[in-house]
Amino acid sequence: MAPDSAILDVQGVTAGYGGSAVLQDLGLSVRSGTMTGVIGPNGAGKSTLLKVIVGYLRPSQGEILLDGVAVTGLPPEQRIAKGIAYIAQTRSHFPSQTVQENLRLGAYLVKDARLRAERQNAVFERFPILHERRRQLAGQLSGGEARMLEVGRMMMTAPRLAILDEPSVGLSPKLVDVVYGHVRSLCDQGMSFLIVEQNVRKLLSVADFIYALEGGRNRYDGTPHDLSEDGRLAELYLGARG
């Protein structure tokens, strides 16, 4: 796989709920090894986009390509098997089971026991608090710890592309920094990321590339530096010209 190839390609996707088309002919791609962000005002279709990519929602038009291979039409569990991981905006773990069981379930598709053990160790090394609380029920974790558990679950499949839906929601600014610190470090180790965020300032400070959606379309894409140029953001969010 060439270093600069796209690990994810979204082509001409139109999708929506109950007759309304939230996404209109949308296209974007994630270059391998990068942290790509998606921003946009409310109702722009960010969460819908993620649902289509992960497979919870079928687009009426368009294709999703993972490493050049079409996955449109595959259910989520098969896309996970191909190397995608997804952390939803709302609770993405199982409160009634222990931390360790949650991690075990995260590795549901990993048949090799030694690989599982290796990866679990990596998770515990990165998040010592999870090791400490491994026998506790996940429902007893704090908000920040739960987020870390979700990242840990994701790490168990060693995905090539991790998709995060608003990872900063409900976290204090300090915890947001911590979470993004881990995301950046995992990205440096080779994991590609696609991240939707409401906290635009934070995303601009860490991402390699940004897509800005509006009205279900790709309004703008570029580096955070380009986007921070005078007036660009104001134009995007407030429609201000000049």
Add this chain to the structure above:
Amino acid sequence: MTAPTGDTSPADPLLRIAGVSKRFGGIVAVDDISIDVARHRVTGLIGPNGAGKTTLFDLISGVSSPNSGEVLFEGRPIQGMQSHAVARLGIGRTFQSVRVFNEMTVRENLEVADRNGKHRGSQGFADRMGGALAFVNMTPHQGALAGRLSYGQRKLIEIAMVLIQDPKLIMLDEPVAGVNPKLIEQIGELLTELVRQRRTLLLVEHNIPFVTSLCDHIIVMANGKLLAQGDGEQVQRDPRVLEAFLGT
């Protein structure tokens, strides 16, 4: 922290919200908000997710009642009144979820709306219905089951249901959300025509360009508080407004 209002309305606003707050458990959804909605004007209410815009709408239209403060319609307090009573006073409102009766025909939907409207009980429903449907360009669909219409068409029916009541204040909750660009244009034209008819409009929207092109006066909310107000340009240039949307 007052922002320039840029509002040149006469002294008696149609709707006055005075020091209104609403809490849900530990969360303050609306925090001491005071706004005036001037007659014959279009006022837009914008703000990032969770700003409290729809909650404020609910407090006005009677879906919920404030913990403190007053909502005055034509000088008369209406906070805490039930929503059908508020409708009868002359406030018409649409919903984000597009509340039409899917199991009834378009005509029946309008009959129900008419029964709570200004001309309830009087003759001439057929004319009123005809007028409302013609205004939203849905006349051929009179006999159609509302549930069978497209999303955009249902939004238009919902607007017709508000108009048939001949309200003094028209409140629209995200009138162009999830709608294709052509219909956005069409709805924009409808609302512009209403403005020409000297109606009073209050709308919540996420589509900022739409709001700035239509509204005389824009109010910005963030985190339940009033952040800024003014005309389109003033709001677009206010750095605090941009920061609110960027999540800081």
Add this chain to the structure above:
Amino acid sequence: MLLDLVYFAALGVMTGGLYGLLGLGLNLIFGVMRVINVSHGEMLTLGAYTAIVMGLGGVTSPWAAIVAAVMVVTLIGFLIARYLLQPLTVESRIDEQRGMVLSLGLSLVLANLVLAVFGPEYQRVPGKLAEGSIVLGDLIIEKQRLIILIASLVLAAALMAFLRFTLTGKAIRAVGENPEAAQASGISVRKIHLLTFSIGSALAGAAGALITPATYAFPAMGLNYTLYAFSVVIIGGLGSVWGAIFAGFLLGIVESLSVIWLPSGYNTIVGPVLMLFTLIIRPQGLLGVKPGRA
């Protein structure tokens, strides 16, 4: 008098084990799939009639009949889940109303099919699970009933161990708690639904086969047991496995003891009355957890 109480209580414990087993199956299906399975009792009926067919076919060992019954009912449960419930599944969830209406129709169809094929007469299986009785002081307990109790407990324990300790069991619990997160872990919700419904049906089928040596079978027998199963689930609490077991015994004992005071035939009222009490006083059930589904 005391002897009577103890005797009836013991009897109640034994029938209670069965009720608990039925409740477990129903709880599992609801907890994971959110399907209110009104046809649960019919799975028991099918298990019973399979055992009868085996017996009439010359199979003398009731244990072989039980194994056959479980296999047949599991297959039927699988087919129901695959061809009737799966089409109702939208984005890994089944609409509760539709699931309930479907199972209601299914229960009517199945009961009438059995009626059409086997006729309305009460049927018995030749042979017993075990001959004779155990004598404990003044108490005489049929060995057969004791075996039913032990079998119920063993099956319940096996199910609980399966859910608690195996990977598949954890996956089943995960789907019940948060189907989207389960899918994000690579778990096929579709397959888990099929598995869950098959297991739930198998438990009911086993119950049906267990009781046939002890009582009569007739086409409408399922309805009664569905009622028991629901009573157990509501009294014990939706989603609580221990609750189902505890409530099963409670129901069995109270119903059995009521024979002493109520005219015969009225003891079936006990289940619904206990259910009503529970809904009024403690709606989430004795050991109920309110699982907030994601």
